[in-house]
Amino acid sequence: MSKFYYNDEQESYDAIVVGTGISGGWAAKELCEKGLKTLVLERGRMVNHITDYPTANKDLWDFPNNGELSPEQLKRQEKQNRTGYTIKAPHHFWFVDDIEHPYNETKRFDWIRGYHVGGRSLMWGRHSYRWSDIDFEANKKEGVAIDWPVRYKDIAPWYDKVESYIGVSGELLNLPQLPDGQFEPMMELNCVEQHVREKVSDNFDGRVVTAGRVAHINSDKKFDGLNRSSCKFRNRCVRGCPFGAYFSSNSSTLPAAERTGNMTLRPDSIVHEIMYDSNTKKATGVKVIDRVTKETYEFKAKVIFLCASAIASTSILMQSKSDRFPNGMGNDSGELGHNIMDHHFKTGARGKMDGFDDKYYKGRKPNGIYIPRFRNLGGDSNMKDFTRGYGYQGGAGRGDYEDAAAELSHGKAFKDAILKPGGWTMNMLAFGEILPYHDNKMTLDYDKVDQWGLPTVTFDAEIKENELNMRKDMQEQAATMLEKSGVRDIEIYDDEYALGLGIHEMGTARMGKNPKTSVVNANNQLHSVKNVYVTDGSFMTSASCVNPSLTYMAFTARAVDHAAKELKKGSI
Template sequence: MSKFFYNQEAESYDAIVVGTGISGGWAAKELCEQGLKTLVLERGRMVNHIEDYPTANMDDWDFPNNGQLSREEKAKQLKQARTGYTVRAQHNFWFVDDLVHPYNETKRFDWMRGYHVGGRSIMWGRHSYRWSDMDFEANKKDRIAVDWPVRYRDIAPWYDKVEAYIGVTGENLGLPQLPDGVFEPMMELNCVEQHVREKVSEHFDGRVITAGRVAHINSDKQFEGKNRMRCQYRNRCIRGCPFGAYFSSNSSTLPAAEATGNMTLRPDSIVHEVMYDPDTKKATGVKVIDRVTKETYEFKAKVIFLCASSIASTSILMQSKSDRFPNGMGNDSDQLGRNIMDHHLGVGAGGRFEGFEDKYYKGRKPNGIYVPRFRNLGGSSNTDKFIRGYGYQGGASRGNWENTIKELSHGKGLKEEILKPGGWNFGMGGFGEVLPYEDNRMTMDYDNLDQWGLPTVTFDAEFKDNEWKMREDMKEQAVDMLEKAGLKDVQPFDDPGALGLGIHEMGTARMGRDPKTSVLNGYNQIHAVKNVYVTDGAFMTSAACVNPSLTYMAFTARAAQHAVQELKKGNI
């Protein structure tokens, strides 16, 4: 990608984008393609598509100790390990060292971070769902927090644009709670998934099982650029995809930005403050610390996009203090850092299926099933136990090793058992909406500084009554569906963990109609500083129950167009 800029002198650009993940990549692409000379700043190391995916083509047996890390290596990622999957030699290098990047917990918070070019767009789960008007109107209807300043019709064209560009597999279902989209061919269900789909449809009105809508190319359609082709069904996505089959900044938006000749990419650049001019009431640029040398720089621009992730972008705003903003840039409402949300998960059910022993599947499908929300949609779907709703993700597969242990086989019997696939198993786990609570918050600790002399983040957030009541229903309905679908030995599970475990942290600089109760307006601008846009998860006013990245991308593309138009008009 572009050469890095290391000049000590303050350099001026049309735009600065902070962060290179899902949102930052889209901001860079859109601003560069519309002619703005754009400086893209990433706090972590450089990662080039393909050449910097070191384990992408390795088999599991290529890793010493079956991919298990040493105790010394594990000690560096004790918080990262809470996900249950990050601490593996196949991909642990994407996740930060907790000792180098500490944070504080008044209450447990699982903050999973990747500091490198591409951010978590390399490791994300890729599920991509649209919000509906039901989601955008929910706060107003329930008198919770503040009303969203936008509705589905405002964002629908941008969902179209993003889906067509990134490639999302799925099927159109005609469900009001999960709007249809511009899809690649759906990834096929396997035979047990299809069976459960049919049985659930037979026994439950209004419940649908479909394939997950995931950001993978699943056709021979030519996508923009030379870095992307159809999914190879290897299911090694988290290591980095050399085929570019799933969407990432590294394979897609950043190369598109670079192709314009308008992007300057500078990794190892820790942004810690947005500079403010009280005379113009605008931001003038950002202050940066070089991650490696710890030298300091200032870069200037006409417009600034904060896309560093929900917590990081808000941390930057909190540190951007001035006479005008003594408590952080844009914090007139005292909402900066508040209303932390995520999705609660780790609850559902699983069981075994007797039948289809003569059936198997081909390849390693990087996707399973999805059950769209069916609670509190009106009529018999409503419950008075909790508000909002949840969906499920899951799937069916065949084991291939259990029977080798049962009888402690050896010799010829062991060989025969190893070569036979095991029985079918099916599991489903819920993803529930977390409400925005003003006292679920983050603050900055200036007594505990990191190695760059910057304050660390302290989390004080938790699940509350609505989430706990919802979880009971998530567990009960999962058991009911699987039992009616004919599964045996159905067992519920419920391991709540804590906020952050869904890796969908959002809120902290919410969007709203009133500057007295929100940080951003309906175009992602800070109410009081119009040339600063925040388009990562920080802007979220509520959480819905679907994976949020598609919504971040749609809002980012929309905000970028707005910024260009406002620059041309001389408004920012």
């Protein structure tokens, strides 16, 4: 990816895409493949596939301090480090400097970001699950927020398209709450995970232990001639995969867009406003600040795709003020910035498993188990204390020599101990749905600006009684399933969680049928500005309990198809 624009030679395009992550990469690919000259704008630096993954082939001992950052480094990424796992020496450079990129918290909000070409598609967890009509219909059936204007049948063909392109490994289960897809071979469970799978099946009706459905190639299939190969089981995914084995914008969608000859990619380009023509009632383009030089530019296009992330895209809309939109573009409903959702997690149970000390595994599988939702699906599964549901990720593994090293400092006993693997442990980590509460919101603070003179985001959001009650059940059911599987020394845990920590922020420009209660329509268009599409997490009307990226990609491909047809008809 090497085609950049840095001067005045061209300022008008068929399409502009803001952002290069999961959604932006797909928008770029689909627009370019449909023949539209497309400008792709990324606020962060350039990252080329393979050559710009500096730690992909390093071992932990190649890093000082066993891969831990110094206190000085941590001070610059204190909020990014709230996860406890994102900020380590092998990959901390993907995550933003909190001092350079500040935000504000009325209530704690963990905004975990990566500003570079590819965005969080380089660091994502890769779990890829379809929604079902149970998810799309929940708001309407329960009288929560507003109804989705789409159903599973509308999105199913686009799930097919996306899965077939990115490569998702998984198992066919025939579950109504988790539709099957176009799968690569499932990643095998290890012996303890397989044992737990069998015991859960024996003891619990309607509960299934399977492998996580992850966007990893797990076969010899060739994917679109992009030199992507199968997973090598190194489990260094967060550093950037030089094999292209897991899906990212850098290894897949952006190269596909570039080879059409229709893409112009411009990194270091901070979009802060969409321009509007009150006569045509259309957007005309975007205003940009160069991240490095701070020079300003304007680029024009017939159609604009906002794919900068739920918070960033909504921030751009909020800053896009005019006589027509005094409170932000598309904000006739007053819902812009409201209804922030995430997936609450960091709770579950873990313990030790005996009886498998003669077994080990080969490789570092970048995936574990998945237990699909089994609550509030009807009948005995319905709960009185909370609505919606949750699933579990997690898995089993063997310890290493660390326990021995803590007890034995020298001698033959120590040397013998470090040659033997530790015991087996099993963990079930729950991920639950958060309801769309109107008062969970983001606003802009124009008194606290960043180094580019732009307003900073303030968060005011929290989980409520429904989620707190759900967390109790998450812990209890994990412990019960582990106990029935023969796990001992079971520990229930509920670690600190604040909204955002799941890194699945959603809902700030929700989709709906009525312009009075929503921001975008069923095609991801702003109700009031038909040539602006929003296809990242902003448009989500509810959250489900499954990882959302596959749904973003499917809706993005669908929205581009709609936009191309509307452009051809002259409707936008």
